[in-house]
């Protein structure tokens with residue numbers, strides 16, 4: 044069992060490292076960590092589906108991660124991340140790692156660098172000629188499960204320290220949460236490559252983005268390959284394969300970037316919303332390691348748009364059903380073998396007057412930058428026009444989901460932003476042909492009563508509810524039976 048746990052790690056970590064870094068950078072990685080060499084990755088147990096990734100040469104780009112032919116139409120699926128046929132190797136780590144007799148330090152940590160690697164790091168002054176990357180695997184030290192005989196002094200408390208992590212879902216809730224996260228990783232991978240295929244370097248240049256910015260988006264796609272691989276390893280053998288996707292029409296690069304900014308935002312909020320609720324807290328710890336990277340992607344897309352990079356103090360959490368409601372419209376078809384998604388689709392909500400880039404109010408003349416001082420995009424007191432559908436619509440991949448709401452009369456608009464869920468009155472409600480319209484007013488206020496952290500900024504969530512239920516991030520799901528429609532994304536700044 045222990046072997047398979049290690050396999051989860053080893054199968055995941057090197058894949059990101061192998062995902063297309065230029066040789067020089069990859070060499071720098073490989074001299075400071077003990078695990079990026081390819082031979083160790085094949086030590087994943089039979090429980091984990093390693094992709095057929097790694098050849099003996101660390102400079103050889105491998106399988107899907109390096110595939111640079113993106114999809115070419117709006118509904119084209121990504122096939123690149125799903126070639127995860129499990130390998131048959133069940134060889135434990137120790138037998139496949141090269142022996143390394145030169146290391147005298149304790150082998151209990153896989154991150155212990157070999158002595159030769161350590162010395163090559165310190166012997167690399169900037170003026171030295173650029174070294175040629177080794178084409179042979181660098182020997183690493185195989186880790187053993189030997190327990191520490193003398194526990195290091197630490198404060199009483201905490202949880203999970205006596206538990207041997209298995210990194211497996213421990214409930215259907217866990218499985219469904221992680222499967223939702225996998226859907227998110229797969230669409231991000233497809234979307235990033237789709238944009239790079241639709242727009243050429245001249246198009247990006249017209250939005251003041253360079254070929255190096257394009258390479259960063261391609262690297263983000265490679266990160267998604269690694270993030271999908273992590274979740275696939277955890278969920279194996281019950282794995283969602285890539286679907287076909289349909290995106291809004293992107294008239295220009297900025298529209299593509301803006302959509303990326305929004306899609307990564309709800310992926311981020313949906314994931315951080317469930318981590319603390321997972322039965323499998325060992326798995327939550329791994330997903331945390333990938334979601335913080337996705338948060339960086341989200342911020343970079345804002346910077347590509349010329350927006351203020353992070354005009355908030357806290358990233359809001361949403362529930363899985365809110366996440367699925369936002370995500371599922373962009374998934375058109377999925378292969379028949381994919382696991383069922385059991386989250387609820389709430390009726391669709393639209394913000395009719397969402398500021399839209401390049402909207403006049405969004406000052407679309409600002410160029411990409413690390414930061415700009417932004418003027419207000421929207422403001423407290425601005426009237427918001429909303430429109431929503433009745434429950435019962437067929438949505439999601441293959442139209443196989445039906446929107447549902449158990450709420451009563453629509454009365455409020457919930458604003459999920461920062462740490463708060465705040466309500467405003469719903470006004471001017473009128474319905475015809477199964478569509479209901481209403482208005483509300485953007486709230487002011489702050490997260491803390493001492494005036495710190497303006498409440499609504501960045502990309503936030505609005506919903507129609509039948510009651511103003513007091514909820515905080517950890518019990519946000521208590522609002523769900525009161526949702527009439529939504530959420531919809533609202534760009535406040």
Ligand SMILES: *[C@@H]1O[C@H](CO)[C@@H](O)[C@H](O)[C@H]1NC(C)=O
Pocket residue numbers: 241242243244245246
């Ligand atoms: C780039 O694509 C645009 C259309 O999006 C096209 O007009 C232009 O000719 C292309 N430029 C190059 C160099 O291929």
Ligand SMILES: *[C@@H]1O[C@H](CO)[C@@H](O)[C@H](O)[C@H]1NC(C)=O
Pocket residue numbers: 351354355416417418419421422423497498499500501536
């Ligand atoms: C939102 O953040 C931007 C950038 O910091 C700032 O200019 C704007 O005043 C903020 N809006 C509110 C309502 O605080």
Ligand SMILES: *[C@@H]1O[C@H](CO)[C@@H](O)[C@H](O)[C@H]1NC(C)=O
Pocket residue numbers: 376377378379380441
């Ligand atoms: C969804 O539709 C596609 C295309 O018609 C089909 O190949 C696929 O098997 C369907 N998936 C499900 C889950 O029915």
Ligand SMILES: *[C@@H]1O[C@H](CO)[C@@H](O)[C@H](O)[C@H]1NC(C)=O
Pocket residue numbers: 218280281382383
């Ligand atoms: C795979 O997921 C589906 C949907 O949650 C579930 O019904 C099924 O039992 C799972 N199968 C395995 C082998 O875990």
Ligand SMILES: *[C@@H]1O[C@H](CO)[C@@H](O)[C@H](O)[C@H]1NC(C)=O
Pocket residue numbers: 297401402403407408
């Ligand atoms: C900015 O927005 C205006 C009004 O929507 C539009 O005419 C113009 O083309 C946009 N400029 C850019 C650079 O996107």
Ligand SMILES: *[C@@H]1O[C@H](CO)[C@@H](O)[C@H](O)[C@H]1NC(C)=O
Pocket residue numbers: 416
């Ligand atoms: C940017 O905004 C901050 C906060 O509103 C303000 O203090 C600062 O003077 C502004 N800086 C510039 C260069 O406009």
Ligand SMILES: *[C@@H]1O[C@H](CO)[C@@H](O)[C@H](O)[C@H]1NC(C)=O
Pocket residue numbers: 434435445446447448449
């Ligand atoms: C909505 O969900 C409730 C409770 O699960 C169920 O009784 C009802 O049939 C569902 N309505 C639709 C339209 O699916």
Ligand SMILES: *[C@@H]1O[C@H](CO)[C@@H](O)[C@H](O)[C@H]1NC(C)=O
Pocket residue numbers: 470471482
């Ligand atoms: C909506 O209702 C509010 C409050 O009753 C009112 O001030 C506003 O003018 C109305 N807006 C529209 C578009 O009717």
Ligand SMILES: *[C@@H]1O[C@H](CO)[C@@H](O)[C@H](O)[C@H]1NC(C)=O
Pocket residue numbers: 395430473474475478479480
């Ligand atoms: C709702 O608003 C839409 C425009 O967003 C309009 O076409 C429709 O007629 C409105 N319906 C009602 C009942 O007011």
Ligand SMILES: *[C@@H]1O[C@H](CO)[C@@H](O)[C@H](O)[C@H]1NC(C)=O
Pocket residue numbers: 462463465487488489490491492498
């Ligand atoms: C946000 O939530 C905090 C904690 O519940 C509360 O003190 C604060 O008043 C809320 N802010 C607004 C604008 O509702």
Ligand SMILES: *[C@@H]1O[C@H](CO)[C@@H](O)[C@H](O)[C@H]1NC(C)=O
Pocket residue numbers: 512513514515518521
């Ligand atoms: C959610 O938790 C807060 C405390 O954090 C509590 O005040 C509120 O009543 C809870 N909401 C529900 C619906 O249980």
